[in-house]
Amino acid sequence: MGSLVDKVAIVTGSGRGIGRSIAEALLNEGAQVVISDINEELITQTTAELTSKGGKVLGVACNVTVSESIDKMVETVISTWGRVDILVNNAGITRDALFMRMSEEQWQAVIDTNLTSAFKVTKPVVKVMSKQRSGRIINIASTTGVHGNFGQVNYAAAKAGLIGLTKTVALEYASRGITCNAVAPGFIDTAMTQALGEEIISKVTEKIPMGRMGTPDDIAQAVVFFAGPGAYVTGQVLEVNGGLYT
Ligand SMILES: NC(=O)c1ccc[n+]([C@@H]2O[C@H](COP(=O)([O-])OP(=O)(O)OC[C@H]3O[C@@H](n4cnc5c(N)ncnc54)[C@H](O)[C@@H]3O)[C@@H](O)[C@H]2O)c1
Known part of the structure; x- marks a missing residue:
């Protein structure tokens, strides 16, 4: 039997990827x-795919x-x-550009989807968890939020704001x-990073001490730890990055 039997979990942006x-x-x-x-x-x-594997999925x-839209989802659950x-506050997007070239639209779209979203989704959910007097909130941040990154x-x-939250x-x-x-992924193989193209992918991968990109499941295993019954770890940021701390 798994450690999360009968627990109800919401994962935002869980249609694909991480x-x-x-x-x-x-x-x-x-x-x-x-x-x-x-x-x-x-x-x-x-x-459909996860249900066919025997999962209780909504x-x-x-x-x-x-x-x-968030309130409607929480009411349905x-x-x-x-x-x-x-x-799990996971939904996120990128709109990359160097600082001087970044438009206000690019700035705002990413702040809205990757940061303000966690404020909005956590509010109604933490209310429910407070009544239950138990809950696990896991935010998917990024090593970029810890160290910065060119073009981002x-x-x-x-x-970084998500880590403060x-x-x-x-x-x-x-x-x-x-x-x-929070879990802060490094360079993970999903549609988000495939969009960067072969050249950038191999340049970054060369720098990873473990010699490979992370898989979505590498991130999922860290989330399972924070979602589990152990309750004495909170306010922590775990980098899952194959040893690449930049
Ligand atoms: N891939 C990486 O290398 C990497 C590294 C660090 C952090 N992350 C973070 O991990 C999370 C997942 O990334 P991914 O690589 O799986 O990306 P992805 O693009 O493959 O998946 C993101 C999902 O979020 C959904 N989404 C986008 N905007 C949404 C919105 N407004 N409301 C609800 N859902 C929305 C998309 O439809 C998609 O299914 C993101 O927060 C991302 O910033 C990814």
């Missing part, structure tokens, strides 16, 4: 998982930048499964049995 792997890993531990994404086609496909469309034990001033600022929510809710931690 979010999908997180959903799968939580299901393998016995959790019931909400597949939530802005892309309804991805939800239908992922929900697909709910949700745009994490829109409060009404509560009316279906009655509780929320685990929230918007993304670095959003992910993580540490503060951890303090404010510790007494209610709710932990809040």
